[in-house]
Amino acid sequence: MSAPLIGDASLGASLSAAVALGAGFGFALERAGLGSARKLIGQFYGRDLAVMKVMFSALIVAMLGVFWLSRFGLLDLRAVYVPLTYLWPQLFGALLFGAGLVIAGLCPGTACVAAATGRVDGMFVVLGFLAGMVGVGLLLDGFAAFYESGAHGAWTLPELTGFPYGAVVAAVVVLALAAFAGAEWIERRVR
Amino acid sequence: MSRDRTPRAYADPYLAGAGLGLVLLAAFVLVGRGLGASGAFASTAAGAVAAIAPERAAASPLFSHYLEGQGPWLEWLSFELAGVLLGAWISAALAGRLLMTVERPVALARGSRLAFAFGGGVAMAAGAALARGCTSGQALTGGALLSVGGWLFLCVAFATAHALAPLVRRLWT
Numbered sequence: 001m002s003a004p005l006i007g008d009a010s011l012g013a014s015l016s017a018a019v020a021l022g023a024g025f026g027f028a029l030e031r032a033g034l035g036s037a038r039k040l041i042g043q044f045y046g047r048d049l050a051v052m053k054v055m056f057s058a059l060i061v062a063m064l065g066v067f068w069l070s071r072f073g074l075l076d077l078r079a080v081y082v083p084l085t086y087l088w089p090q091l092f093g094a095l096l097f098g099a100g101l102v103i104a105g106l107c108p109g110t111a112c113v114a115a116a117t118g119r120v121d122g123m124f125v126v127l128g129f130l131a132g133m134v135g136v137g138l139l140l141d142g143f144a145a146f147y148e149s150g151a152h153g154a155w156t157l158p159e160l161t162g163f164p165y166g167a168v169v170a171a172v173v174v175l176a177l178a179a180f181a182g183a184e185w186i187e188r189r190v191r
Numbered sequence: 192m193s194r195d196r197t198p199r200a201y202a203d204p205y206l207a208g209a210g211l212g213l214v215l216l217a218a219f220v221l222v223g224r225g226l227g228a229s230g231a232f233a234s235t236a237a238g239a240v241a242a243i244a245p246e247r248a249a250a251s252p253l254f255s256h257y258l259e260g261q262g263p264w265l266e267w268l269s270f271e272l273a274g275v276l277l278g279a280w281i282s283a284a285l286a287g288r289l290l291m292t293v294e295r296p297v298a299l300a301r302g303s304r305l306a307f308a309f310g311g312g313v314a315m316a317a318g319a320a321l322a323r324g325c326t327s328g329q330a331l332t333g334g335a336l337l338s339v340g341g342w343l344f345l346c347v348a349f350a351t352a353h354a355l356a357p358l359v360r361r362l363w364t
Contacts, residue, residue, distance in 0.1 A: 004223030022274020024214035030282035033201030044356035053204035061212025062335035085340030097318025098351025104311025109228035117283035128312020133236035
């Protein structure tokens with residue numbers, strides 16, 4: 001047996017899995033309190049680093065799972081879609097996104113969590129995000145060259161650095177553990 | 192349904208994060224792709240524009256991507272995001288945290304908070320469209336798969352938010 005278990009063959013099964021996985025995603029975000037703009041924004045003032053703790057915990061669990069499952073031949077890495085790298089639009093996009101995030105107080109996913117639990121500010125972030133997508137989509141044909149610039153396809157850190165996959169995974173785990181220790185220290189100092 | 196007066200405290204962030212990581216891992220194992228959010232909005236926008244002005248939608252490098260294959264209304268991420276709404280509602284209901292409210296500091300008017308929420312959403316949409324994903328699709332999913340673009344987005348977006356935070360302190364305190 002080798003995963004992914006559900007291919008593109010069955011649309012119904014794939015979309016059912018989408019709803020179930022999304023429910024797990026939304027449940028975990030709400031449990032962590034990230035549907036609250038006030039709690040989420042504490043990250044950027046050093047009051048409450050829950051965003052970083054949730055993000056890095058999730059990232060290292062999934063990263064280690066993918067690494068070991070593929071190492072034991074249970075997951076076919078070639079069949080897992082890696083988000084594509086486009087350096088320049090991603091760099092500029094991340095600047096815009098970070099500015100929007102600290103003004104909105106919620107990212108698109110957590111805004112949906114906020115909206116689903118009754119927070120009207122979350123609903124306005126969702127509306128702004130949808131309106132922005134319509135506007136940007138209509139404007140983007142004028143910036144097609146920039147949109148496609150710095151294209152590297154599915155490009156990974158092991159390929160960039162030349163270090164083995166396992167070594168990069170280990171380095172990210174060490175980085176995350178150091179970040180957790182730093183987060184606890186900052187929270188104690190700010191409070 | 193829980194109707195407690197006092198909502199229960201949020202979960203430990205490391206525990207909730209590990210749970211989220213297992214959901215992300217399940218996504219890789221079941222369907223060979225990770226979680227996301229902005230793609231659902233991009234495909235919905237693509238579908239809406241295509242219904243009104245099909246040639247404008249086809250000319251957009253953002254929208255045309257979602258008009259291929261199954262079409263914009265059967266986008267995987269839209270179903271996943273419907274699940275996010277459901278899962279978040281269930282979690283909040285079980286913990287007594289469902290409440291219609293506008294979260295804001297006392298000093299900031301409701302209308303101002305909602306205007307900033309909308310405007311921040313517009314800016315994030317521009318960013319996510321250019322980056323081809325947001326905190327979920329690029330930072331979390333791309334990060335776990337060690338994508339260069341995912342880590343670039345994660346580092347730059349959070350560094351920018353941290354750098355600008357002192358300038359917008361009035362919005363949050």
